[in-house]
Amino acid sequence: MKHFKKALCGLLAASMMVSMAACGGATNTPATTTPAATDSTAASGDTILRLTCTTTPDTCDPAKGSGENDDNLYVNVYEALVKPNTADGSAEPWLATEWAYDEATNTYTFQLRDDVVFADGAAFTAADVKYSMDRMLAINDGYAYLYTNYVDSTEVIDERTVAFHLNQTYGPFISSLEKFYILNATAMTANTEAAGDYGENGDYGTKYLLNHSAGSGAYEVTAFEVNNSYKLAQNAAWWGEAGEAAPKNVEMMQLTDAATSKMLLQSGEVDLLHGHQESSTVASLTAGGYQSAAVEEYGLDYFMINTKSQPTDDVHIRKAISYACDYDAMSKIYGGCAPATGPIPSSLWGYSADTTQFTYDLEKAKAEIAQSAYADSLASHPIEIDYIQGNGETGKLCMLLAEALQSVGFTVSIEEVPWVSFCDNETDVSTSPNITNCFVTASYPEAGSLLETKYASWTLGNYNQNEWLQDDALDAMILDALSTVNDDERSQKYAEIQRYITGEVVPSVYTFVSTAKPVWNAASFDWCVAEGNIRGVLEWNFYYNDFTMLG
Amino acid sequence: MKKSGNMILKKILHMVFILLLLSLIVFSFIRLIPGDPVKSSLGPLASEDTIAQYRHQLYFDRPLLVQWFHWLTGVVTRGDFGTSLYTHRAVSLDIAQYLPKSLELCALAALLILVLGVFFGTLAALFKNTWVDNLIRFITYLGVVTPAYAFGIVFLLIFAYGKGAFPIGGFPTIPAEFVRTGAPALDCLLSGQFALFVKCMQSYFLPCISVAIGSIAYQARIHRSSMVENVNADYIAFAEVAGVSKGKLICKHLMKPSFIPTLTVYGLQVASLLGNAFIIENIFRINGFSQYALNVILNKDPYGIIAVTIIFGIIFSVVNMLVDIGVAMLDPRIRLRGGQ
Amino acid sequence: MSQNSMIEVKELRKEFKTKFGTLIAVDGVNFTIQKGEIFGLVGESGSGKSTIGSMLVGTYGPTAGTVTFQGDTDISIPAKRRSAQLKQEIQLVFQDPGSSLNPRKTVRQILTVPVKQFAEKRLSGQEMEQRVQDALLQVGLPIGYLDKYPRAIGGGEKQLVCVARALAAHPKFIVLDEPTSALDVSIQAKVTNKLRQLQQKNDLSYLFITHNMCLVRNICDRLAVMYLGNICEYADTAEFFTNPKHPYTQMLLASIPVLSDEEEALKPQKIKSVGEIPSPLHKPSGCPFHPRCPFKKSVCEQETPQMREVSPGHFACCHCI
Amino acid sequence: MAKTHSTLEAQQYHPKLEMLKRSWYKFSKNPMSMIGLIIVVLVFCVTAFCNVIAPFAEDAGIITHMSEAFQGPSLKHLCGTDDYGRDVFSRMLIGFRPSMGIAAIVLLISVPLGVFLGLLAGYYQGTLVDTVITRITELFMSVPPLILAMVVCCMFTNNYVFCALGIAVAWWPWYTRITYNLVVSLTNELYITYTELSGIGMLRIIFSEMLPNLVSSIITKMTLDTGSIILTASSMSYVGLGVQPPTPSLGSMVSDGVSYLPEYWWLSVMPAVAVIVIVMGFNLLGDGLTDVLSVEEK
């Protein structure tokens, strides 16, 4: 058969004949990428900034999302009435020029800028603000919880004046408005579908916003693919001053696989890895000449201890757990983050240093156990520690804690839980594990935000609260603090709450300050982080208009 | 011809029946899930009212059969597979977004499996018991026993330092005006963007190879043994003595009958490609259907899971039907006995 | 006559439904097998001879017609509905010895099946072994074969084991479906002779189905020749071979390749084989043989000929006689 | 006659033993099959005694040695240490256990179920029983095994028993199909016709006449399938389904190690090689069995 070689060429042809047609039945799809509104077709001179993150938003709708990746998009394509000060995060004017509070009627009145236009050229007016707030409350998703309990109605006083009537006093109202992004009411109404869940408002434009933006920001969305990527292009009609070398285009890709993101940065297909990169990734990339920085956020990593299940319902056990936590080692796993001294990170407004602090001391832990009701029955009361699958290196933190707890006599089990199940479990006290590990960040730069989400009864039943405190006294304190309009008073009340929590309840272990670790290719761009100007509100570091593209 | 038309019609009806049954079973299965998918999908802030309302909207508060029937009418009349609790939009939109590129990936992989599998199988069979055969057999053995993710990772490592010849970061952007089907390479072809097409194919190269390599190896083994069996058949000796030229002997007289078992196995390989592609899709950043399937399953998204299983069922059935037809075309014995 | 008959077949008919229409495998067949006789059923492929054998042992029932066993028992029913006694009394030996023995069982295990199944009482292990050995010895195989697997013994011996298995049931009537056609000539002789011996010794009746005329000549008492589901001729062996009547029979005899001039002389000389056997799906009208018949008349195309007695005990089915 | 009988006993002739000896002889002549067998025996030994063999068996539990993390392969740590400082080699050996456990559970469920249904459908060929079983089989086959397994595993509890259950749900139809096809071809065998005609009961036909002829094919398939199941299970644990950390499993070890490539290659390469070797062992053994059995059938 040796002289059959010649025939082999014919083989390929023969096998091609029988090629598969099975997969020809592609459906006719509606285009998920939208036509660019402006001249966004990338010419060769255009600069592009390419980033990766772990999850891209589900929609461009600012009334829907509330995560750090959502914020990253919103801050670039939408604008709010106020924005956080780059230094301490306190509110400063943005679309609003000034505001006033009327204590008697509990009303905030805002004066609006007159030079603002939306991306389609429509002028920004008070009606847009009213539309956006009404819509936010109607949809009641995302950041709506910041306003639902307080905003009674929105009133358009004139084209440049708008008033919010509150139904109870709300101290951090101005700060919370940083998350209230203004939509282009005319564009939205034009693109609203009649059929929808919002009565006469139809779908309230939710379908349109699935892959379009309707804001006044420096960028606008040109392509949006759920769970994959989105693209932004500079808004030609922007009222503000475009950065000189700001990227003309931005592409954000979703990447869950750490190895791939690493390879992409190395192969030059990506400029910046956003979010929490693992310390080993950071180490290997920085060794290869890439830049990295620690960007502290207004949040912490918490071990949340279930105060309603055995044996963690005993405060001594919780204290023992706090003593069994090797804070230094944990912070080291995350590449050396600032330690936490209480439930609030020190950079956040309303932080108080006057708290009971715990250190890693197994002897003290044992002493606490001896005082507890479970001193003799530790073996029959196992402790379950849960963490979220694929959530960075929280597994390692849990492992360290578990190891320490085991060494002081507990029976410990660890479970890695998919995000969905994790949330499922947290909806009920009976399915919530003894301890969970999770990062929580403030919605607006003020201690109240964290305290409310972490410990108030009315925000119970989600992954931010495995403690199940349901402590009436604490609830009252939080409510009182939030409704205090005077900043100094509020700040003191926050301090009081922090003292109470760490001293008496000990519902959580505060490990370290949540710190993002972006890694980037310094040859392709320059940004505030590289200059050491790290902004407290994470997304403002990614305000692309401030970037300087190189080369 | 009319007979074969009837046969195909019969197969299609049979397929529809199986798919209906499949959807019903998945529906009952979904109802068995512990936990509340509706509640967890609405997030922590949703009120009881909203949840109840949403549950009603999704027919989750009605009897199983009513829900199933409602879903079925939706699918049949409007192509509406329900709303995903994971992406919060119509499942049909998700399918339209994710399926085309996955299908394209799998179609290309399927082509690779066929061409390379048959090529190496033939090579090994023709050089049976020589070093060529031994080498191919060794490599295909490795191919069969190595998990797909291992290949993906190896390729990723190798080509990450190749800088660009075969990109690892997904597809080039297809400008919106060219998007027709959602399958990038096909769209480029349809709109005549050949430069872009080449780029797409470059992007497809690594994931395709990674998805296909195990199947290529398996296919090569099957084809080799099928060829070896036929080489000893009387009709090959007869044709050889009768003076048929070597080329024709191999490409026609030997290849055609050897293809019958090859094709049957090929069908199974192709039908399972899509289901096994998720790791590769993840590694190579192809946000495709397989990845979507994994996500809806992990997120316990009822309508997503149903749609995903049905789509897989359809793909499997269609591929199998095509293989049956292909085998019948190759093998007159089947064709002339009326499909038995 | 019926007193003495083992099997009486009347107007037996079997149709099979296929995708391409109805296949008439057996088309109104009559014959009788006497007690203690070897009855040959001869025909080429598609003649329906094996179908008749299958109906006698009850693989399936006939479409029409009756089969009577020992003059009084109607056995035109499938085996499922037959009594245990009937199943015992009618046994079967297949063509292919390779496939009729379970490759995973030793000869002992194979023979134990009928011994156990058809025993009149519960047998002790000793008795069982005795009967199994008896069965094997009867066909002339050594006891050592009991522990062999079918794979380890030759084709002829396998067929003898099949015969032993049939005999172990103590039957009265055995259907032998081409029992030697898969065997080489040198082995065929031994099996055939053994069958003949056993028949005489145990007073059995055989239905011997074959396509080999020479074999029939040497073993059968009477025979019938079939063509496309019909019997063409039916006579004593000696009479048949000296005086064949039906043109098909003559053609068959004339076609036999023989080994000596002596035999050559016995073959009908004036007829030559022509044509193909049609598919039973497209059976010719009238006399089924007419497309190949050199003596064809116009009536042959239209009318089916009736069986006629040409001399005592010699029947033929042809318009020309 | 009594004499012949006694001589027979004197010979002590065991046909089954003889057959096994012959098969073993043929099998042992093929070096590849022997390699397969040795691997499989080793895998079984490791599975049974991994706690004894593993130098750092405690590393499979809740334990960290952060200071020893990322050490390369050395005499102390044959395959290096991982990001927790645990011994990769020990964890790998202990990781055999879930893989083999899953394979065992899957086969224990799917083989009896599949074979039983296959026998039933094959025996009642062409009847309603056949149709119903065949349709159900097709139904389960029409969804890719991995997807089906993931659905089952995700819907209930994410542990390795449910992971195995999930795979079993996807796996049994293949046994039904192979059994069915074998039975169908067996019913054409004349010895089955003979037993049917002799009025032997259905159960006896199925279990005494048919089953012995199926066993070798099914055992061969089981051997080959063990490899495929281990591959499937490792794919599932790659995406986090199956064994829960910190308990090691080969697939999750690979996927966890991937983010440390290429610097700390041993984290993912070593367990991946282990998977390849195990699967190859079972495949070689299966192929060897196929060879022996197919020769035997001739």
Place this chain on the structure above:
Amino acid sequence: MAEILKIENLSVQYQVYEGVLEVIPGLSLHVREGERVGLIGETGCGKTTVLKAAAAVLHCPPAKMQVDTIEVCGMATNSRAGVKNVRKNVSMIFQDPSTALNPTLKISTQMMDILKSQFPKLSRASYTEKMMDALRSVSMPAPERVLDSYPIQLSGGMRQRVCISMALMKDTRLIIADEPTTALDVTIEEQILELLDHLVQEKKKSLIIVSHALGAIRKITDYVYVMYAGNIVEYGTTREVFQSPLHPYTDGLLAATPKLTGDGIADGIAGDIPRYINPPKGCRFADRCPRASAQCREQAPTLQPIGSGERLVACFAAQKEAKAL
């Protein structure tokens, strides 16, 4: 007369799982121009292997072939040119027409490929005409329909006619027929034998035919070889061999064949052919032979001429007897 086919001392082994099968230990045969030669042998005696070796389609591996001389038309076949020569001068007809035709190709395609190798550039019409001619020459009814059919659509007899017509499409000098009628019914067998006989005589070809049906061999051959377990045991003119067989195997074979005269059948030959792995040292037939002596078990007999004519036998007893005479 020139020897069309000449094989001297051919030995073939098969390497199988259990060991080496010594199928043919050392065999010689020849076919002269215009001769019709038969090769009688039962299942598994290696006759097909010999024919495949002669037609140069014995694939090595699995077979391992050694031979002193193997010539077709005076040219050795163990080179590329030799193979070409074989293809030019030899056609072959196989035992089972249902396996000898490719089940997946139409008859016309299969015939066309043969024609194309012979006449590379002809018009479609003339190819068709040639094919029709070939089919008509084997008296095929409805040749057009046959051309357009797949093998499965034809009956056994028609398939064998097709095979013969394909074998005769080349104008070869030697036809090798391997049991051409075994799979056929007796009336069809007769027709095929007649046809073969007619074609060979008319076109003056040489024929070597293998069969275990003694009658068929007797009918159409001039000379006959009797083969047992890979060896030729007897050779002579057909007439002589059938009338007075010398070798006990031939004798037993003839006696065991049922006759039309109906005087019963002799009991045949006891036992089975020997295993080819480590076959007996002496005569391979010794274990079954009624006349076997100690010598037969020790030493393998060789073919020796008997009498004056072309009669050869490989049996010590027969050779002694002849000497005694």
